[in-house]
Amino acid sequence: MTQEQSVNLLRAPAEVKYAEELDYLESIDTGAKPFTWRLSPRMVRMFVLGSERADGIDREIPQKWFGDRSFVERAIVTLASDRGLLLIGDPGTGKSWLAELLSAAICRNSTLVVQGTAGTTEDHIKYSWNVAMVIARGQSRDSLIPSPIMAAMEQGVVGRFEELTRSTSDVQDALISILSEKYVSIPELDDDNIVFAKPGFSIIATANSRDRGVNDLSSALKRRFNFVRIPVVTNKKSEAEIVRFRTVELLKRHQIELDVPPTLLDILLQSFADLRTAAASATSDDEKLESALSTAEQIGVLEDAILHSQFFGDAQLKAHTLAGSLVGSLARRSPEDLAILNKYWHGVVEPRSKADGGEWPEFLAGGREAIATLS
Incomplete structure (x- = not known):
């Protein structure tokens, strides 16, 4: 061939x-x-x-x-x-x-x-x-x-x-x-x-x-x-390289011209790192997301957000769309996963949006909206 x-x-x-x-x-x-x-x-x-x-x-x-x-x-x-x-x-x-x-x-x-x-x-x-x-x-x-x-x-x-x-x-x-x-x-x-x-x-x-x-x-x-x-990739630099590599392939395959802002990639990586830390400290399976929180799942979240932005947005990836894709991809059990994500959004994303600003407030709003829709 x-x-x-x-x-x-x-x-x-x-x-x-x-x-x-x-x-x-x-x-x-x-x-x-x-x-x-x-x-x-x-x-x-x-x-x-x-x-x-x-x-x-x-x-x-x-x-x-x-x-x-x-x-x-x-x-x-x-x-x-x-x-x-x-x-x-x-x-x-x-x-x-x-x-x-x-x-x-x-x-x-x-x-x-x-x-x-x-x-x-x-x-x-x-x-x-x-x-x-x-x-x-x-x-x-x-x-x-x-x-x-x-x-x-x-x-x-x-x-x-x-x-x-x-x-x-x-x-x-x-x-x-x-x-x-x-x-x-x-x-x-x-x-x-x-x-x-x-x-x-x-x-x-x-x-x-x-x-x-x-x-x-x-x-x-x-x-x-x-x-x-x-092992699961936990080094942020290596994980970012993997996600970028796969994203470039994704955009070529779908013939999409769209930039992934570095700030949104950082938010995605940080969110998965936070959720992994929470899973590691959980005392029971009910306190852990069913998702393995792997690099492959990060790529899946990003792919979902990119395609949604291309087909139903203005061909620009935004924090609001990324948050909705993350919640939609990781909330597999109801109500357990939704409760874990809701706790994360209120306990981690909300304080971070106030302290860091940038894209975090829009990410906070998008996640809250997605959680409310699925609840």
């Missing part, structure tokens, strides 16, 4: 979206490449974290994932050792985005994905059958439908498993043999009944730390993975 064709996609995968960058990195890459990797580990890291002046390359490679360098390096080393990689953390910490970027850089294919749910079966990670072909010609390799994981094994590339802990123990057990033996047996066939993994095959799985207790991983499966824990 060309970048011109990707314009017609709602969301292009990373290997399509950044094809030009990946082509460039391949052209200058002189490092050793494990297995069938398209880029060396150093170039994979550069693609994910961006280039630095010391790299001495002819063009700038922008940073795409914002987090500690050691997390990315450990993830790359794990995949170079052909062990499974498990990215674990709270919702919205960028686990899936990091998995996609790593897959795109390593094998130029991030779309071999299994989504873990309560309805995921062994067929989703092994194979199924084309019933019409089986009836017409019988069971054969031609009538077999490989799962994304089996396709990754056959091609020697990276397969992805999203939300591993949401799948049942039977599915997790089936994954153990794939990670251990590196092959899948097809007992229905007499000949050509084993699919062996080619060099370069590995699995990147993600798990939500808030799902602990849903379908805990067995000790046997844990031993097949190297764990990389992705």
